[in-house]
Amino acid sequence: MTQVLLPPELVTRLERLHLVTRKVFHGRFKGERRSRRKGQSVEFADYRDYVPGDDLRFIDWNGYARLDRLYLKLFLEEEDIHFYVLLDASESMNFGEPTKLQWAVRLAAALGFVGLVRGDRVSVQALRGSSVEASPVLRGRVSVPRLVEFLDQLAPGGPTELAPALKRFCLANSGKGIVVLISDLLDKSGYQDALRTLLAREFDIYVVHVLSQEELDPDLSGDLRLLDAEDADAAEVTVTAGLLRRYRQTVENFRNAARVFCTRRGLAYLGTDNTAAVEDVVLRHLRQRGLVQ
Amino acid sequence: MNLQLDSPLSGALWALALAVPIGILLLYFLKLRRREVEVPSTYLWLRMIEDMHVNSLWQRLRRNLLLFLQLLAAALVLLALLGVSWRGTRLVGERFIFLIDVSASMSATEQGRARWERARQEALAAVDQMDSDAVAMVVAFSDRAEVLQSFTDSRPALKEALRRLQPTARRTRLREALLVASGLANPGRLANDPTDVPVPDPLPATLVLLSDGRFPVPDVPLGNLTPRFLPVGEEKTWNLAITALQVDRPPGRSDAWQAFAQVENFGSEPRRVLAELRRGQVLLDAQELEVPAEGATSVVFDLGQIEPGPLELKLRIDDALALDNTAWAVVNPPQRADVLLVTPGNEPLELALQTSLAGELCHLMVQSPQYLQTPQYRHAALAGTFDLVIFDRCEPPLDEKTKRPLLPLANTWHLGRVPRTAAWGFRPGVPWPPKLHEQPQLIDLAAEHPLMQLVDMSGVDIVEGFSVPVPSGGHVLMEADTGPLMVVAPREGFLDLVQGFTLIDEEEGGKVVVTTNWPIRTSFPVFILNVLQVLGRAEQMARATSLRPGQVASLRINTTAAELTVVAPDGTHYPLRRRSGNLFPFLQTDQLGVYRVVDKDRTVRWFTVNLFDRAESDVRARHQVQIRHQSVVGSAVRQPIQRPLWRWALLLALGVLVVEWITFTRRVSF
Numbered sequence: 001m002t003q004v005l006l007p008p009e010l011v012t013r014l015e016r017l018h019l020v021t022r023k024v025f026h027g028r029f030k031g032e033r034r035s036r037r038k039g040q041s042v043e044f045a046d047y048r049d050y051v052p053g054d055d056l057r058f059i060d061w062n063g064y065a066r067l068d069r070l071y072l073k074l075f076l077e078e079e080d081i082h083f084y085v086l087l088d089a090s091e092s093m094n095f096g097e098p099t100k101l102q103w104a105v106r107l108a109a110a111l112g113f114v115g116l117v118r119g120d121r122v123s124v125q126a127l128r129g130s131s132v133e134a135s136p137v138l139r140g141r142v143s144v145p146r147l148v149e150f151l152d153q154l155a156p157g158g159p160t161e162l163a164p165a166l167k168r169f170c171l172a173n174s175g176k177g178i179v180v181l182i183s184d185l186l187d188k189s190g191y192q193d194a195l196r197t198l199l200a201r202e203f204d205i206y207v208v209h210v211l212s213q214e215e216l217d218p219d220l221s222g223d224l225r226l227l228d229a230e231d232a233d234a235a236e237v238t239v240t241a242g243l244l245r246r247y248r249q250t251v252e253n254f255r256n257a258a259r260v261f262c263t264r265r266g267l268a269y270l271g272t273d274n275t276a277a278v279e280d281v282v283l284r285h286l287r288q289r290g291l292v293q
Numbered sequence: 294m295n296l297q298l299d300s301p302l303s304g305a306l307w308a309l310a311l312a313v314p315i316g317i318l319l320l321y322f323l324k325l326r327r328r329e330v331e332v333p334s335t336y337l338w339l340r341m342i343e344d345m346h347v348n349s350l351w352q353r354l355r356r357n358l359l360l361f362l363q364l365l366a367a368a369l370v371l372l373a374l375l376g377v378s379w380r381g382t383r384l385v386g387e388r389f390i391f392l393i394d395v396s397a398s399m400s401a402t403e404q405g406r407a408r409w410e411r412a413r414q415e416a417l418a419a420v421d422q423m424d425s426d427a428v429a430m431v432v433a434f435s436d437r438a439e440v441l442q443s444f445t446d447s448r449p450a451l452k453e454a455l456r457r458l459q460p461t462a463r464r465t466r467l468r469e470a471l472l473v474a475s476g477l478a479n480p481g482r483l484a485n486d487p488t489d490v491p492v493p494d495p496l497p498a499t500l501v502l503l504s505d506g507r508f509p510v511p512d513v514p515l516g517n518l519t520p521r522f523l524p525v526g527e528e529k530t531w532n533l534a535i536t537a538l539q540v541d542r543p544p545g546r547s548d549a550w551q552a553f554a555q556v557e558n559f560g561s562e563p564r565r566v567l568a569e570l571r572r573g574q575v576l577l578d579a580q581e582l583e584v585p586a587e588g589a590t591s592v593v594f595d596l597g598q599i600e601p602g603p604l605e606l607k608l609r610i611d612d613a614l615a616l617d618n619t620a621w622a623v624v625n626p627p628q629r630a631d632v633l634l635v636t637p638g639n640e641p642l643e644l645a646l647q648t649s650l651a652g653e654l655c656h657l658m659v660q661s662p663q664y665l666q667t668p669q670y671r672h673a674a675l676a677g678t679f680d681l682v683i684f685d686r687c688e689p690p691l692d693e694k695t696k697r698p699l700l701p702l703a704n705t706w707h708l709g710r711v712p713r714t715a716a717w718g719f720r721p722g723v724p725w726p727p728k729l730h731e732q733p734q735l736i737d738l739a740a741e742h743p744l745m746q747l748v749d750m751s752g753v754d755i756v757e758g759f760s761v762p763v764p765s766g767g768h769v770l771m772e773a774d775t776g777p778l779m780v781v782a783p784r785e786g787f788l789d790l791v792q793g794f795t796l797i798d799e800e801e802g803g804k805v806v807v808t809t810n811w812p813i814r815t816s817f818p819v820f821i822l823n824v825l826q827v828l829g830r831a832e833q834m835a836r837a838t839s840l841r842p843g844q845v846a847s848l849r850i851n852t853t854a855a856e857l858t859v860v861a862p863d864g865t866h867y868p869l870r871r872r873s874g875n876l877f878p879f880l881q882t883d884q885l886g887v888y889r890v891v892d893k894d895r896t897v898r899w900f901t902v903n904l905f906d907r908a909e910s911d912v913r914a915r916h917q918v919q920i921r922h923q924s925v926v927g928s929a930v931r932q933p934i935q936r937p938l939w940r941w942a943l944l945l946a947l948g949v950l951v952v953e954w955i956t957f958t959r960r961v962s963f
Contacts, residue, residue, distance in 0.1 A: 092333035100333075160334070186334035215333060225327035228335040235335040236327055237342065238357065250341040 005109040005148050010279050014110055017282075017292040018118040019083055021178050021204045046074045082123070082177025083115040084203075086169065087154065089126040089133070091230045092186045094156035096212025096274040103210060104182040105151045106278045111180060112147045114282075114292055116140060123173075124150055127165040127183070129158035132172070159230040160187045162194030170201055179203040180291070184211055185258055188231075192261060199265055206268045206291055209258055213275055216251055218244070299376035310374055314367040317360070362953035369946035373939040380935050384422045386499040388444070389429035390474045390518070391416050391451075393458060394504035394525070396435040396465035397842070397909040401505070401613040403527055408914075409460045412503035412525045419501065420451045431455055434470030435463035436843060462616055462842040462885050464906055465508035471920070474500055475516055502925070506915030507908055514921060524927035526914030531560025533584060534617035534910030535568075538606050538839070538903065540624050542743075543595070550624060552594040554606055558584035559911040567609040570594045572602060601625050603887040603899050617910045621887045622839065623899035630655040630829030631678060633701075635662055636685035638805075641796055641812030642708075645821040654825040655681070662687040674701035677849065677876060681828045684710060686795055704788045704828035709795035711761060716782065717791065718762035727759040733773035733794070743827045744781060744790070745770055748816045756808040758794030788828055839901045846879040846888070846900055854892050862886025862902075 006014075050059060050070035060073045085108040093101040108124050115122040116138060124147065126133040135150040162183065179198060185191040185207075198205050226235040237243065255271045262269035268289045272281060286292055302310060332338070393416060399409040416431070423429060431441040431454040442454030497517040505526040537555035558564055563586050569579045578594045596604075601624045608618040632655040634646060646657050658679075664670055665687065673679060674689075683706045689698040691713075698713050705712075711726060713719040735750050750771070760776025763769060767782030770790075778793040798806045811817050840846050848869070850857065857869040857877060862884045869877045869890060882888070882902045890898040904910065916927040 095333040184333065186336045188334070188336050188339075212333065215337065218332075220330060223327045225329045226335050226338055227329055227331045229331050229333055233335050233339075235338045235342070237338060243341075247337065247341050250337055254337060254340070 005106055005151060006113055006144075010110060011113065013279065013283060014114050015117055017114045017287075019081060019111075019115050019120055019178060020290055020293045021081060044073065044075055047071045048074060081115075081120045082173070083111070083120045084169075084173065084177060084179045085111055085122070085124045086166070086179060086181040086183075087124060087126045088160060088162070088181070088183030088185075089128045089154055089156050090158055090160035090186075091156050092160055092184055095229070096214055098274055099156070100184055100210050100212050100274050101154065101156050103274045103276075103278065104208075105154060107182055107208065107281060108180075109148060109151050110278055110282050111286075111291075112138070112151075113144055116143050116147065121177075122147065125169055126154050127160075127162065127169075128156075130161045130164035130168065131158070132165050132168050134169075134172070160184070161189070162187045162191050163189065163197065166194045166197045170197055174201075176202045177204070178206070178291070180206045180208060182208045182210060184215070185209055185254075191258065195261065195265070195267065199267070206286070206289065207258070207262050207270070208281075209255065209269065209271045211251070211255075211271075211273050213273060216273060217248065220244070299378060300374060301376060302374055307374075310371055313371070314364050317363050317367055358956055359953055362949055362956065366946045366949040366953065369942045369949060373942035373946065376937070376939055377942065378935050378937040378939070384419050384424070384427070387424070387427050388496060388498035389419075389423065389427065390498050390500050391419070391429060391431045391455075392467075392470045392474060392500060392502045392504070393431065393433050393455075394435070394465060394502075394508075395433045395458060395460050395463075396508075397460075397462045397616050397904055397906065398465065398505055398507045398614065398912045399525070400460045400462070400616055401526065401530060401532065401912040402615070403530055403613060407460065408505055408525045409458065412523075413455050413458050415503055415523055415525070416455050416501070417452060420448055420455070423448070431458075432470050432473055433458055434465075434467065435461045436466040436469065437463070438470035438473045440473060461883060462902075462904055463883070464841065464843075464909060465504070466511075467502075467504075467508045467920070468511040468513055471500075471511050471513040471515070474498075475513060475518055502918070504918070505912065506918045506927070507911065507913075508918070509908075510919045510921070512921055515923065520920055520923065520925045522918055522925040522927045524914055524916045526912065528913055528916060529561075530613045530912050530914065531558075531562070531564075532613045532617070532910055532912045533558055533560075533564055533566055533608055533610050534614070534904070534907075535606060535608060535620040536589065536617075536905055536907055536910065538620040538622045538905075540596070540604065540622045548598060550596040550599055552596055552604060552606070552622060554592050554594070554620065555589055556582055556584055556592065556608065557589040557907065557910065558586060559907075559913065561586050564610070568592055569607050569609060571605045571607065572599070577604070599624060601899075603901065605887075613912050614910060616885060617904045617906075619885070620903045620905070621885075621901040623887060623901055625898055629653070630680035630825060632657050632681045632683065632825065632829060633673070633679045633703075634659045634683045634685065635665060635687055636660075636683070637662055637687070637799065639685050639708075639797055641817075642683075642685060642821075645812065645818050646825075648818060648821075651818075651821060651825055654822065655829050665690045671699065674699055674703075677702035679703045680849075681706065681825070684708065686710060686798070688713065700784065700789070702787070704790070706790045706792070706824060706828060708792045709798075711759075711791050711793075712789060716764040716784065717789075718764070727762070727793075729757045729759050730773075730775035731757050733758045733775040733778060735771060735773050735778065737769075737772035739768060739770045742768060742770055742781070744820070744823045746819075746823055748820045748823065750811075750814075750816055753811045753814055753816065754809060755794045755811070761791050761793040790824070790828060839903045839905065840882050841906065842883055842885060842902055842904065844882055844902075846882055848877040848879060848890060848898060848900065850877055850890065850892075850897055852892055852897065857897070858891045860889040860891060862888065 047060065048071065050072050054072050058073050060071045063071045087104050087108055089101060093099065093104065112122045112124060119140060122138045124135040135147065138147050187194065195207070220239045223238045226237060259269045259271060268291070270285050270289060272285070282292060393412050395409050399407070399412065401408050420429065426446065428444045428446045429451055430444045431451060433439045433441055441457055442451055445451065497519065500515070500518040500520045502520060502522045503525055506524055534557050535554055536557045537553070539553045540550055541553060543549055543551045552570060554568065556566065556568065564584050565581060566584060567579060567581050570577045577596065580592050582590045582592055584590045603621055603623045606620045610618060612618065632646065634643065634657060636642065636659065643659060645651065646655070679701060681704045682701045685708045688710050689700050689712065691697065692699040700712060711717050713725065719725060733755055735753065738748065738750055739745050758773065758775070758778050761778060761780045763777055763780050764782040767780050769777040769780050771777070771779035779791070781788055781790045795808050796812055798808045800806050855871055859867045859869045859879055861867060861881065867879070867881050869879055872878050885902050885904060887899055887901050889896050918925050
């Protein structure tokens with residue numbers, strides 16, 4: 001399964017990447033990431049006056065020799081980062097070829113791999129209905145098999161209820177970090193409240209909006225009774241060319257509205273579909289949006 | 294147009310038929326077993342159709358084109374079953390000749406519309422309803438026929454010809470139009486119109502006559518023509534008309550004028566009308582007239598001494614025909630007459646003709662009797678150069694061809710001779726000249742005759758004279774105990790005055806003998822002036838002739854100009870060219886009113902064109918006309934037809950079904 005989720009050629013290319021955040025967070029362990037805190041790294045940051053109690057190892061003795069004053073050299077601290085991948089595992093994600101969930105799992109594996117190999121703390125959380133199925137917090141390259149194992153066993157089910165699920169996630173994860181939400185956003189009660197919940201925290205949020213080809217350009221015609229896979233809600237329509245045209249326009253409007261919503265609030269938005277190559281998404285689109293470097 | 298229903302279905306069958314669309318609706322709702330398709334989420338679909346409630350009846354109907362098409366097809370089939378047919382009119386036939394009356398009476402207005410316009414409208418409607426392969430021609434007629442459009446199947450051309458139709462003030466003579474029409478329909482008969490094309494085979498045609506029926510019965514065989522008469526106008530339309538207007542000298546007065554008019558009432562009720570006589574803008578006189586039903590009233594306006602010029606008489610009434618409510622008459626400027634005196638020598642007569650007063654009336658030319666033998670006389674006689682020719686003791690020469698006396702185209706005065714014509718009693722073998730009587734005693738004078746106005750013959754002695762024969766229509770002016778001594782008689786529009794005695798005579802040896810003492814009496818120059826005024830045409834010229842519309846005006850004007858100008862009532866200038874002698878014929882007399890003849894900016898003559906036609910003024914339309922021996926009753930030219938529409942409805946239903954099928958298979962959007 002590892003082979004399927006993370007093919008060797010992809011792994012090779014992912015190993016060169018590392019996660020980047022537009023915000024600098026406190027990590028719990030020393031990692032490979034600059035921190036706002038000044039600390040023990042090799043990168044010089046600033047000087048400040050010595051006050052009693054400071055670590056004598058950081059006094060700039062050369063400066064003292066020239067100026068006869070004690071200055072402390074400050075270095076940037078390098079920290080690890082919390083990286084959360086929120087996977088929408090509702091029933092609606094179980095459509096398309098490959099299914100949106102399968103696609104989302106691959107993307108989560110790739111991003112998680114990048115985080116793990118760079119020493120970040122990675123957690124994948126599957127949103128199913130209002131519940132959240134969270135993987136253990138993983139760290140280090142050694143955790144890659146566990147990540148894959150968790151992702152592998154994910155099965156779709158339940159309705160999409162982003163708002164309660166994300167609220168639950170926020171309550172359980174008070175820390176800061178990068179959140180990548182992979183979802184189709186097909187929440188009948190709306191995705192806006194859910195994203196607002198995330199915004200309340202200081203997460204660096206990326207929304208990957210994935211829709212299947214069947215949703216973007218449905219191959220339907222005639223008098224149909226459309227059954228919702230999640231809640232068995234039915235819609236009776238007579239599909240005509242005109243109706244399809246209008247549907248496509250609606251989908252387009254839906255995606256535009258999501259993008260506008262995210263952009264205005266500082267969320268990075270990526271609209272894609274289940275046929276896009278994961279490698280391409282990671283190496284190109286997410287790199288453009290600054291998630292990986 | 295109206296629709297008619299003629300359904301072949303009974304009531305029960307109709308109930309069944311009406312159940313079809315209801316069945317379609319029911320089947321439509323029953324048949325909707327939608328295919329179930331599982332989609333990730335109905336979220337987007339619901340968003341799209343959030344403005345429409347899919348389950349509502351209206352949405353189902355609105356969204357389903359197929360249902361509509363099926364219902365439409367069913368409705369069309371039901372319409373076909375109703376047996377709907379269109380009922381209209383159509384012109385039945387292949388060849389038509391539209392004869393449209395444009396005579397004066399067609400200008401009569403009824404209900405705010407002139408008859409000729411109604412006729413044109415009817416013809417336009419008939420052209421519209423002609424079969425596509427039918428041909429027609431358009432002829433406008435009054436007292437002449439004008440082919441506005443020869444046979445064609447082009448409706449625009451026919452309509453254009455009808456739009457060119459213009460009313461005239463002419464009389465109605467159907468004969469001309471029938472000759473043109475029958476010449477086209479009946480081979481071997483000549484039509485008068487140059488645009489007429491020879492027809493090799495008999496081609497029957499329908500003659501559509503649009504007229505008010507006021508015309509004399511034409512004696513033209515119709516042959517292949519089938520007449521149809523479409524009466525235009527109403528039978529009870531009344532009209533008042535001026536049927537005569539004349540300006541003349543009152544009896545016994547040569548210094549004054551009076552206008553005489555006749556107003557007729559063509560209606561069943563008496564009418565009162567105000568008649569106004571104007572000269573230009575100046576009102577000369579006005580009289581209120583009571584015109585009895587179906588009768589006439591005369592009115593006389595005393596004008597006194599008036600300057601030459603046109604007069605206008607107008608009836609202040611709003612009747613059907615306006616053309617005959619105005620009439621014109623003219624007092625023309627005095628004009629000198631051209632007088633030729635042929636005499637071996639007559640001093641008293643020449644003196645009397647050369648007085649200053651006579652000089653104002655005439656231009657005298659004196660010739661000897663030898664002049665009568667010259668070609669100049671012959672030319673002048675035939676050209677009508679003179680107004681009056683006086684033959685004093687001589688006779689007109691004999692025409693070599695006819696062996697009759699060559700009397701000039703002028704009035705004549707014969708002194709002591711009688712023309713050798715049959716009218717004057719000349720017969721081969723009869724003693725000629727008539728026998729002379731010595732000292733005839735005058736016993737009577739025709740004092741009322743213009744020639745004898747103010748002539749007092751008392752004390753006049755006559756040595757000898759002969760009894761003058763009285764021709765048919767002749768008038769004895771002087772009666773003696775021996776018989777008529779002076780007679781005036783008409784000759785083809787001229788007057789011949791024959792005096793049975795001479796004024797002087799010559800004995801053998803050339804000695805002049807006075808044969809009467811008349812020349813030394815005051816009555817003689819008075820009589821000479823009467824002769825110059827009456828026979829010199831001074832009177833006739835002063836009273837302008839009134840012409841009918843379209844009549845040729847034969848104007849006799851003494852002028853040296855080769856071309857004059859006629860100013861028509863509407864201000865149009867027409868050149869007036871000399872034909873021969875002093876004769877100027879003028880043809881463009883279609884307008885009613887006063888025409889002015891101008892010679893270098895100077896008006897030399899007026900003449901008038903008046904309707905003065907009882908037949909045209911009587912505008913009560915006839916709904917039955919007679920053409921030769923055939924009586925034609927007015928009827929609708931277009932015949933009612935019934936065109937079933939059910940075939941079209943069925944075809945349309947079929948078309949709708951095809952569209953429905955295409956929609957079903959292709960799912961086209963709507």
